Amino acid sequence: MQMFRLTGILLLLPLAVGLLPVRFMEEKHRSVGMVYSSGWLLMFGLFQFMIIPFIVAEKEFADAAVIYSALILAFGAAGLLLGWKIIKECVQNTLSIRQADRAAKILWLIVLLLIAFQMFCAHFMQYLDGDDALYVAISLQTQNGDGMYLKNPYYGYAQGLDVRHALSPVPVFIAWIGQLTGMHTTILSHGYIGPVFLLLIYVIYSQIGKQLFAGSTKNVPLFLLFLNIWYLFGNVSLYTAETFAYTRTWQGKAMFGNLVVPALLLWMLFAVRGELKCGEWGMLFVLSAVAAFTTSTGIFMFPIFVALAGLMIAVYRKKLVVLFEFAACCTPSIVYGILYLFLK
Amino acid sequence: MLAEIMEAFRMTIDMYRDFSGTGMVTVFFLAALCYLWFWEKDKGIRVILVYLVTAVLVLFFFPLFSYLAIYHFLDNEVYYRFLWLMPMGVIACYVVVRVLEQIENGCRRALFGVACAAMIMVQGSLIYANPSVVKAENPYHLPQTVIDAADIIGIDGQWVKAVVPAEMIQFIRQYDSMIMMPYGRDMLVESWDVQGGNREMYEAMEADIIHAQYLVLLCQQEKVDYIVVRQTSQIGGDFEEWGFMKIASITGYDIYMDKHSQYYEEKCAELGIEARRKK
Numbered sequence: 001m002q003m004f005r006l007t008g009i010l011l012l013l014p015l016a017v018g019l020l021p022v023r024f025m026e027e028k029h030r031s032v033g034m035v036y037s038s039g040w041l042l043m044f045g046l047f048q049f050m051i052i053p054f055i056v057a058e059k060e061f062a063d064a065a066v067i068y069s070a071l072i073l074a075f076g077a078a079g080l081l082l083g084w085k086i087i088k089e090c091v092q093n094t095l096s097i098r099q100a101d102r103a104a105k106i107l108w109l110i111v112l113l114l115i116a117f118q119m120f121c122a123h124f125m126q127y128l129d130g131d132d133a134l135y136v137a138i139s140l141q142t143q144n145g146d147g148m149y150l151k152n153p154y155y156g157y158a159q160g161l162d163v164r165h166a167l168s169p170v171p172v173f174i175a176w177i178g179q180l181t182g183m184h185t186t187i188l189s190h191g192y193i194g195p196v197f198l199l200l201i202y203v204i205y206s207q208i209g210k211q212l213f214a215g216s217t218k219n220v221p222l223f224l225l226f227l228n229i230w231y232l233f234g235n236v237s238l239y240t241a242e243t244f245a246y247t248r249t250w251q252g253k254a255m256f257g258n259l260v261v262p263a264l265l266l267w268m269l270f271a272v273r274g275e276l277k278c279g280e281w282g283m284l285f286v287l288s289a290v291a292a293f294t295t296s297t298g299i300f301m302f303p304i305f306v307a308l309a310g311l312m313i314a315v316y317r318k319k320l321v322v323l324f325e326f327a328a329c330c331t332p333s334i335v336y337g338i339l340y341l342f343l344k
Numbered sequence: 345m346l347a348e349i350m351e352a353f354r355m356t357i358d359m360y361r362d363f364s365g366t367g368m369v370t371v372f373f374l375a376a377l378c379y380l381w382f383w384e385k386d387k388g389i390r391v392i393l394v395y396l397v398t399a400v401l402v403l404f405f406f407p408l409f410s411y412l413a414i415y416h417f418l419d420n421e422v423y424y425r426f427l428w429l430m431p432m433g434v435i436a437c438y439v440v441v442r443v444l445e446q447i448e449n450g451c452r453r454a455l456f457g458v459a460c461a462a463m464i465m466v467q468g469s470l471i472y473a474n475p476s477v478v479k480a481e482n483p484y485h486l487p488q489t490v491i492d493a494a495d496i497i498g499i500d501g502q503w504v505k506a507v508v509p510a511e512m513i514q515f516i517r518q519y520d521s522m523i524m525m526p527y528g529r530d531m532l533v534e535s536w537d538v539q540g541g542n543r544e545m546y547e548a549m550e551a552d553i554i555h556a557q558y559l560v561l562l563c564q565q566e567k568v569d570y571i572v573v574r575q576t577s578q579i580g581g582d583f584e585e586w587g588f589m590k591i592a593s594i595t596g597y598d599i600y601m602d603k604h605s606q607y608y609e610e611k612c613a614e615l616g617i618e619a620r621r622k623k
Contacts, residue, residue: 039417039586126485127477133514133529154528155541156503156517186518190485205434206389212389212438220440222457226437229461237365241428245370246471257428265431268396297422298358300413305429312601316391 005181006188012198014039016076018229020085021286022090024279029270030086031210032094038283039079042198045286045332047173048293052336055148055166056343062145065103065179100217107221114228115202118246119195125189127247135171135251139185142175147229164344167336168295170252189250197249197259202228204262211269252294260291260298261305268309271318271326281329289332299337303330345411352411356404359424362367367467373432377401383442393435406504415420436464490515492594496615497523497570499607506570507549507563508579509597542566549573556581560588567606573598589620 015032018039022030025038047068054064086110097108137153149166152159171185174193178185188262205227206220213219234242241257247255267284270276276284288306291298310326313319364370380394402434403409404426409440414420440460447453462615471477481488497506498520505524508516514529545562548554554577563571564587571588573579575596584590589608592615601608603620612619 017555025594075528121472124480125472125477127474128485128487128515130514130529130532132518137517137521140518144521146521152528152540153517153521154530155526156521156524157540184484186486187483188496190480191483208434212434213441216445219445222444223437223441226440226464227433229464230433232436232472233465233470234369235469235471235474236367236369236467237363238426239359239427240365240434243471245505247477253402253425257425262431262434262441264393265434269388272391295425297418297425300417301426301429304403305400308403309396312395312399316387 002181004184006072006177009177010192013072013076014043016079017042017072019079019086021279021283023079023083023086024277024282026091026275026277026280028077028093029148029207029275029280030093031092031207034208035083035090035264036077037200037204037207038279041259041283041290042075042286043046044173044278044293045178045289046071046075046290048169048332051148051169052167052339055108055109055169055172056161056339058147058150058161058302060144060145061172061175062147063180064148065176066157068176069180077271095223097217102208103172104221105219106216107225109222109343111221111228114232115199118198118228118232122194122198122246122249123191128326129248129251131248132189135335136186136189137270138171139174139178139189142172143178143185145303148172157257159283162341164296165341166297166339168252168293170250170294173293174250194249197255198245201231203259204259204266208262208266208269210264211273256294256301258289260287260302263287263290264302264305268313270299271309272313273321281325283331284326287333288330289336292333292336296340299333299340303337306330348415349407349411353405354389354405355414355420356407356410356423359420359429360405363424363427369464369468370432372436372464372467373394373430378435379439379443380435393438397430397435409531413535424574437537455609484519486515487512489520489595489597493572493597493599494519494523496592496594496599497572499611502607504569505567505571507545507559508570508572509574510546510550512572526563526568553578553580556583556588557586559583560586563588563602569607571600571603573600584620591597591615591617 014036016338018035021038021042022035046273050068050071051064134153140148141153142148149162150158172187174189178188206224209220209223213223231242231245234240237243242256245258264287267280267287270280288302291302306326306329308321314322351384377394377397384390384394400526407561410423413426414423439492444453447456484491493508493512494516497504503524504520507526510532515533516523517525527543527546531543531546545566548559548562554573556579559571559611560583571583575598583600587603589603590598591601591611592599601611609619
């Protein structure tokens, strides 16, 4: 039963939720990968919007979990209701790789095997990271009903609100999954979130590949193959995003470097080509909240990156309005930034 | 302020060096970026992968920006994450594929592809070759001895307090968050401020010779229920003489419990040993 629920949350729920924004995206962006990645990002963003008031007001996690569950189910239902028409289109766009030549198919097979191998290793291999003493313990404390960021995870003593970490509630999100599945959050973080987020990372990169090599069926799997090698051999220091991707996948900072930044890059590629419809704009807004959701560093880095990108895209496309549109999408970062400084 | 700006710049250089680590992977990225500067024709991709990424790189090293970031809105421990805004892997792999595309001879193309992959592999470092990445001992991905100790220490639905050796500190509360500790991970990272942990007790536990009477005194002040001691530790005196009774042994460790703890008899009954409160 636990595994049944977990599969539902980690695989099916993001697909249902993701249909909602993808329904309002450019037709050529619609694919199963885009639905899955948008679904996760929307789940993260909605969690951030909903949970922060509960955390700041020091309310009960159990109440917040019930409300979020209802909210996300409503979004899932809305996604299915409004997006059922595009399911076939998404599947067809994804299966278009079947029309690729034999070499491309072999490349795709190698890429998929490599990703499956990495997921397998993430499930069956361990890396004892010191920061888990904070993040994973926070998840467990939250799951056990000890409030959100109100106990020192190192000692277990009561403390005032831990502002530095409280505005980036990835551990609380994992506690929510733990609450629904009844699984111990440490098993969940290390054994299941890690592999699934690795898959998600490559799903986002595959969308980037499609943007970079539009029209080329062979180049996308080739790009992903080299990217797999780059990631697998990216453990050149403790500080690279690649190292974080394998050793701390479930920690917010790893998610920032490996999910938010690639997603942001993808959205900037959409923007520079003028391929932003209602769905893409909405997701850029959500992405700003997701950056804060993952790490407090993201609260500051997201607007800096978007401002730089906005400036360049505005000049390139000779449309000053882009700057204002991008600034509007940074609203969540700005709000959380102000809140962070205020609470600090 | 000028001195601080220079200091921030020096820290930035050190950070980049630490980030680059071993091998030439960041050099590949810079070479790929240079390639794109000269040869990328798609203007949209040029804006994002060339101009934007270069701007991020310049901003990272720009002394005034790094000063503001390090001293005001981030700190020197996380500023390196700014480098994550540059998609190094995307740029390097994009360039490799673009170059491959231009090689018409299939054999040469395959050779170039293999050479590029080999260069990344030789100059990079395989994550699974990292000695710290090992087969998981259990579904929790935690050391089994920690779980064994926590299973003995924990009491369903009750808060207990334990002092444990340094190698267990980081993990025990990931398994059971109802086990409280008088000191935590902040003892292990010298550059951190102590967040309220009992340094005196930590030093008493990690001393070459653990003085039983002194450690017990500190534990009684903190109302500690358990002491977990390495079997290899030298102990001056006897914990049992001062009220902490040995209740269990696991691989490499002995577990002592305060006989005045409110859970002592319950735990003894659970473990099937005789409570020695009156001894």
